[in-house]
Structures are given as structure tokens and as C-alpha cells.
Amino acid sequence: GGTTPSYGVIKEANQYLHEKGISVAVMIRPRGGNFVYNDLELRIMEEDILRAVELESDALVLGILTSNNHIDTEAIEQLLPATQGLPLVFHMAFDVIPKSDQKKAIDQLVALGFTRILLHGSSNGEPIIENIKHIKALVEYANNRIEIMVGGGVTAENYQYICQETGVRQAHGTRITQ
Template structure:
């Protein structure tokens, strides 16, 4: 079974979500910069609405656009946003943090972990910024840190996801079901099945899933 996740920038398109087809929604703001943390009110209304439809809600925790290197002030803001998202009954948290040389910032993530209170964690497309030859080691790190999923495109550039299928399949094979690999960035309701057939992915994500 392929799990389809709709990426929602706000509340506008949520009435279009068909729970028979879409099992998860990732809620964020500012998709033009790759997504940031939505407001308290947006999370609250999305959580109530989606849970009534039997759809799970993953909330983006990202204080700004740009890179994924965060200072202490930003990390404290992320902790507060995590606590609010949990209070509003988010089912998962979508976050990521990297060092200046594009490795997983384990110190930053370990600082955030207590506030997540065991909620499933998704490492977002910051993963694509990690050098390709180091992504398997990064995957191992995320497993050790307790992440449930990785959302990725397969490359750090804007090339079509179809050009990345071999690399994605290699990562999925390496993960060996220890962590879910969810593909996104150009995945649509029209092409997801073919991409899943090519990569062995069982979870897809996008703004054009509905």
C-alpha cells in the first residue's frame, strides 16, 4: 500500500482532501522558501478538521527559510513551536537541522528531542543537502535518533525526480524498512505510481496529490 501525503501551505485546500486517498497532510507556511512553521490558529483548525476526517497531521517546525543551520535563539523558538503543535494534537513533527558543512546537526536535534515527547519525527528535505556519498551514514544517524521518516527528492538541485530514481532506490534498499523513505518534489497524483514502481517507495508527498 502506498501512503499519499498532501503538502498543504494553509487551510485553503483542506476541504479537497479525500480521506480515502490521502492518509496524511503535512501543514506548513511559505512554500516559496520550502516551508516554515504555520501559525497556531492554522494548526488548530487543521488538526480539528483533519482528525474529524480520519487524516493524520504532520506539522512543519522550521523558523525561517534559507539554510538549515540554526542558532540557539532559533532552536528555542523551535522548541516552543513543537510544544504548541503537540498541544494542538499534531500526529508528527517535520524538522531538520544541519551543520555548516551539511551534516546532520545531532547536537541541535538532541536539544529538540525532549520537547517532542516521543511524537513521530520526519527529517525534511534538508536531507538532500547532505553530500550523496554520506547520506547512508546520515540515514543511520536518523535511525539512531529515533526518526520515523525521511522526506527527500534525491538531489539538492531542481532536476526532475525521475533523474534521481536510482539513488532513491539505493537509499530505500539500504534503509531496509528501518526508517520510512518518503519521496517528494515533483511527485504528483499522476506520476506517483510509476515513481514508486521504480524506487520501491511506499510513501509519497506533494502539493499536487489532490
């Protein structure tokens, strides 16, 4: 997965895309690997959030889990003041949360003020088509309280089918355009 882009990349991307009327969501992730962060990494994330806000980003994308793969509400609450009210997207760290706990996680993210969840439906590398039933259940549970966006394996060929079968309205990916 991606990590936080540099100050220069954020600045230039925001300027270029905003001139074209396109919004920019900035990834806040200090390193690859798992989504469990220590105090130093959380301070780095806070500083990165402040810079992204300063550069007039439109949204922030992050995911923070506890060591047992649940939403780290304490760490997220620590970062919330830095976000200054920017829309928050919880990224594919969501897929690492045990499926039996994902509805509770949706409730937690809504309570924390997140506006969107980016997910694939599983963390084991299954094709996204295999996750349609689970994604649909999450969309129904979310009930428009938070947007569910799919990613990871969405293509120009399967995009319409995935949206139709799951009820999602947006997808993330590099293979969606033709």
C-alpha cells in the same frame, strides 16, 4: 520551502482533519533559507514543538544541519525532550547532505528516533525521475528501519512509476491527485 504554521492554523487544521480521521504532521522551521540554526532559532523551534504537541499534532517535520551540511545531532538531541515521543520526519534538508554521506545520515536519523525521511534525491533541481536510481539505493539501504517518502515533482502521472522503481510507498506533493 514551508515554515512553521501559526498556532491558530495548527489548531484548526488538527481539529478539522482529526474529525475526518486524517493525521497531521506539523512543519517545525522558523525561517526559509538554509537548515543551519542558531541558539535563538533552536529555542523558537522548541517552543513551536511544544505548541504542536499541545495541540495534539500527530507528527513533527524538521531538518537541522551543521554548517557543513551534515545532520546536527547535537541540536536535534536538544529538541527531543520537547517532542514528547511524537513521530519525527526529517524533511528535504536531507537532500542538501552530500550524497556520499547520506547512508551515514540515515543511520543517524534511525538512532535519533526518526520514523520517516522526506527527500527528492538531489538538491540541484533535477527532475525527480532523474533521481530514481539514487532514491532506490537509499530505500534499499534503509531496509525498513526508517520510511523513505519522496516529494518535489511527484505528479499523478509519475507517482506509480516512481513508487514501482524506487520501492517507496508514499509520496508528498500538491500535484498527485487528479
